[in-house]
Amino acid sequence: MLTIRPPSDIVPSEITPREQYLTRREFIAHAAMGSAAALIGTGIGTAQAEQVSGRIEGYRAAAPIGEEATPFKDASSYNNYYEFSTDKYSPAGMAGRLKTRPWQVQVDGEVAKPRTFGIEDLLKLPQQERIYRMRCVEGWSMVIPWIGFEFSQLAQLVQPTANAKYVEFITAQQDTMPGIRMSILDWPYAEGLRIDEAMHPLTLLTVGMYGQLLPNQNGAPVRLVVPWKYGFKSAKSLVRIRFTSKQPGTAWNKAAANEYGFYSNVNPQVDHPRWSQATERRIGEFRKRPTLMFNGYADQVAGLYTGMDLNKNF
Amino acid sequence: MKALSYAKALVFLLCLGPLARLIALGLMEELGANPIEVVTRSTGTWAMVFLWIALAVTPLRHWTGWHVLLDVRRMIGLFSAFYALLHLTTYLWLDQFFDWVAIGHDILKRPFITLGMGAIVLMLPLAITSTDRMVRALGARRWVALHKLTYAAAVLAACHYLWLVKRDLSQPLIYAVVLLLLLLARLPLYLKRRARRSPARRAGAAAGSTVRPATRPVA
Ligand code: HEM
Numbered sequence: 462m463l464t465i466r467p468p469s470d471i472v473p474s475e476i477t478p479r480e481q482y483l484t485r486r487e488f489i490a491h492a493a494m495g496s497a498a499a500l501i502g503t504g505i506g507t508a509q510a511e512q513v514s515g516r517i518e519g520y521r522a523a524a525p526i527g528e529e530a531t532p533f534k535d536a537s538s539y540n541n542y543y544e545f546s547t548d549k550y551s552p553a554g555m556a557g558r559l560k561t562r563p564w565q566v567q568v569d570g571e572v573a574k575p576r577t578f579g580i581e582d583l584l585k586l587p588q589q590e591r592i593y594r595m596r597c598v599e600g601w602s603m604v605i606p607w608i609g610f611e612f613s614q615l616a617q618l619v620q621p622t623a624n625a626k627y628v629e630f631i632t633a634q635q636d637t638m639p640g641i642r643m644s645i646l647d648w649p650y651a652e653g654l655r656i657d658e659a660m661h662p663l664t665l666l667t668v669g670m671y672g673q674l675l676p677n678q679n680g681a682p683v684r685l686v687v688p689w690k691y692g693f694k695s696a697k698s699l700v701r702i703r704f705t706s707k708q709p710g711t712a713w714n715k716a717a718a719n720e721y722g723f724y725s726n727v728n729p730q731v732d733h734p735r736w737s738q739a740t741e742r743r744i745g746e747f748r749k750r751p752t753l754m755f756n757g758y759a760d761q762v763a764g765l766y767t768g769m770d771l772n773k774n775f
Numbered sequence: 776m777k778a779l780s781y782a783k784a785l786v787f788l789l790c791l792g793p794l795a796r797l798i799a800l801g802l803m804e805e806l807g808a809n810p811i812e813v814v815t816r817s818t819g820t821w822a823m824v825f826l827w828i829a830l831a832v833t834p835l836r837h838w839t840g841w842h843v844l845l846d847v848r849r850m851i852g853l854f855s856a857f858y859a860l861l862h863l864t865t866y867l868w869l870d871q872f873f874d875w876v877a878i879g880h881d882i883l884k885r886p887f888i889t890l891g892m893g894a895i896v897l898m899l900p901l902a903i904t905s906t907d908r909m910v911r912a913l914g915a916r917r918w919v920a921l922h923k924l925t926y927a928a929a930v931l932a933a934c935h936y937l938w939l940v941k942r943d944l945s946q947p948l949i950y951a952v953v954l955l956l957l958l959l960a961r962l963p964l965y966l967k968r969r970a971r972r973s974p975a976r977r978a979g980a981a982a983g984s985t986v987r988p989a990t991r992p993v994a
Contacts, residue, residue: 539808547943550807599941601809645943716942735938737884740877744808748872 512557512677517669520588520608530592531603533671535744540678541597542697543646544638556677558637559698564682568615570704571625576618580682584668586610591665593688595695596727596756602741607686609667613660621656621704628659629709630685631701646712652696653709653723654687655765663688663761666699689758691725722775726766727756731775779846786847790854793821794861811869818862819891823932825855826898827953830929834960849905852925856902859895887938890931897928929954 542552566583569575588608596602612628632650634641641648658664665686668675675681680697687694693713703709713721720734729739729752740749755762766774797817800806806813829852836844866888871878882888901922903909910918933954936947 535808543942547941549809601812643943643945732884735885735887737880739880742809742811747811747869749877 523590523592526592528604537676544640552678559677561682568702571622573620598691607667608669609665612664624706625704627705629703630696633698633700647715650712689755689762818858822859830957856898890935894928894931897924
């Protein structure tokens, strides 16, 4: 399956995103792919909407994992992005308004060299493709070829101190996001990982998927991807990464602590209080398939949790 | 009479609209990334919408005096049951593939499904007893009594929806509030009827009043 090469093995490669701005007409066509509700919500009159898109070049391609990638159309039209809408079909039509340039990510907290990265800085890091399964807590899954870099590469640049026990990830809040006017979650969206989870070679910061820059609804311009945890842990459109000594609060945990734990590892044996997690529907497939422990990454990550009661630390 | 049957035909076609739309989208492969979820949700939503419309007929009729509404109520109620059955079939067949063990597990794990089942179990006898022959066989009084189950089915359906959403309660709350309003709208009618039915008892209960049939709602 997936082979993880040590960082020394990574060939530095340049990436030259061909940033192209959608014309107004293309944007409308794009919006029309969403639901009617999304279309109304796009406020097409505000034509300054510009989605930065384009192919990423020079990344190191991934070896196939023996599972077919979800069609790009599905992966980019069926998105949980509550800052835009609680309806999964709507963000595709609305997120075009998200302003992704200029974009900065502040990295601070328990680090020796706090630093604010421009998105251009992150795009210059050596990029690689990783084909990961993505399992949503709602019971569906996809297979997505991400493009990005290991989180640990970013950590190296800021040098976490010995006090750094956790990492907090914070999503943007813009007035392009109508969803944050509703108090469904405690905005801004915040997620967290234990430092060893964050530094695990499977944990990525991604800037692209399917060979292209991330579509806005998928979390452009940079998002976290933690493949052995439920999808909501992989926070989108990051503006701040903070190394902390204490476990940070996380959005879904604050919303319903009995339903969404801090760890939220994919685990078919620990059900959500209101539904089973034993099976999942792979998008594009008809019949449900069994859900795998740690989403199939048990060999790589089970060691992070030895001695822990996963029923309690769900 | 002719106008009425045209109107009925039109309502019939309108009620088929949601199904036609699903079929059309399905044929064009436009049902989105998760078609089974879309079909489940769409049929569930329309079962609920038609049930709510059927419940709106009585208050509307009293306010507007449009008694013709009664003529389409049965059809709308039946369409509600029809979409509920499609909804159930989608779940049993497309979602679970008749895997009864999984279904049993799902019901235990997702109590909202039990509520939905309760709603369907209440709706089916109503659908079955909606032919003229059945109404006659039952007698109007018993038929009316039986059809009071509609309220229970609607409450169960509203709870079914409230319980299943992940976080954003706004949609199911809208349905619950509308249902509450629909039920409240019946209260004056109910009180009026009750007053008419037992004027002696009610008047007698009010101490010192002379026994006189109440002609207005006592509320
Ligand atoms: C045995 C009976 C029933 C079963 C097994 C059932 C099952 C389900 C399931 C699995 C969902 C989807 C949940 C999700 O997507 O997360 C759902 C949604 C729904 N159901 Fe049912 N249901 C039943 C009866 C009913 C009835 C009788 C009504 C209405 C009269 C109803 C109305 C709804 C509505 C409104 C939704 C939500 C649609 C949405 O999300 O937009 N259900 N039901």
